[in-house]
Amino acid sequence: MMKFLLSSRFLLSLSLSSFLLIAGCNFSGLFVHLEDDPVFVDPTAQATPAGGAIAAGGPGAASFAKICASCHQGNGKGIPGVYPPLAGSAFANGDPSVPIRIVLQGFKGKIVRDGKEYNGLMAPWKDQMTDQDIADVLTYVRSSFGNTGAAITPEEVTAVREKTKTQLSGWDEASLQSPL
Numbered sequence: 001m002m003k004f005l006l007s008s009r010f011l012l013s014l015s016l017s018s019f020l021l022i023a024g025c026n027f028s029g030l031f032v033h034l035e036d037d038p039v040f041v042d043p044t045a046q047a048t049p050a051g052g053a054i055a056a057g058g059p060g061a062a063s064f065a066k067i068c069a070s071c072h073q074g075n076g077k078g079i080p081g082v083y084p085p086l087a088g089s090a091f092a093n094g095d096p097s098v099p100i101r102i103v104l105q106g107f108k109g110k111i112v113r114d115g116k117e118y119n120g121l122m123a124p125w126k127d128q129m130t131d132q133d134i135a136d137v138l139t140y141v142r143s144s145f146g147n148t149g150a151a152i153t154p155e156e157v158t159a160v161r162e163k164t165k166t167q168l169s170g171w172d173e174a175s176l177q178s179p180l
């Protein structure tokens with residue numbers, strides 16, 4: 001019984017003191033920021049660096065860096081003979097359903113780009129990326145590296161996802177050349 005009392009009092013005082021500690025930090029932090037540095041507590045001021053980066057590359061820039069750049073490289077030029085370039089790619093810039101299908105279900109088989117042969121396999125991303133993610137990353141690709149393709153909307157991705165839901169393996173060049 002004594003042991004129990006002791007330990008629960010101990011726990012109580014522990015949680016009380018940590019509450020005071022946390023509350024104290026917050027209050028003093030607030031005071032310091034409000035009095036000495038009002039800009040620091042302004043959330044829009046804190047968001048500026050990220051906001052600037054997003055304005056420059058669009059929301060797809062981060063996904064591109066995280067997912068696509070490992071193969072297609074940060075400059076979109078790929079690796080000759082291994083990963084084809086997205087810079088200047090007709091498939092990336094043309095009919096939106098083509099790059100959407102490539103990212104949804106993947107792409108495989110022999111292709112020739114800028115005189116180089118590729119016979120690789122790009123994995124499907126349909127289970128990892130939302131329609132918004134795919135629209136953002138493709139809009140980034142189509143407006144970077146000197147590309148001039150129009151932006152792609154999440155609605156376009158949703159429509160292509162719906163139309164291609166029975167496509168279980170990656171596309172090859174011939175199957176992408178026929179319109180959806």
Ligand code: HEC
Nearest residue numbers: 067068071089091092099102107108109118119120121122
């Ligand atoms: C693991 C490596 C890898 C990753 C990651 C990858 N790709 Fe690919 N991608 C390939 C390969 C390999 C091909 C060519 C497949 C072939 O040889 O048929 C390709 C082809 C393409 C093409 C067609 C290019 C053309 O001109 O035919 C597009 C568009 C494309 N990828 C976009 C993307 C986008 C967008 C992402 C990120 C969401 C991405 N890829 C991520 C390996 C990758």
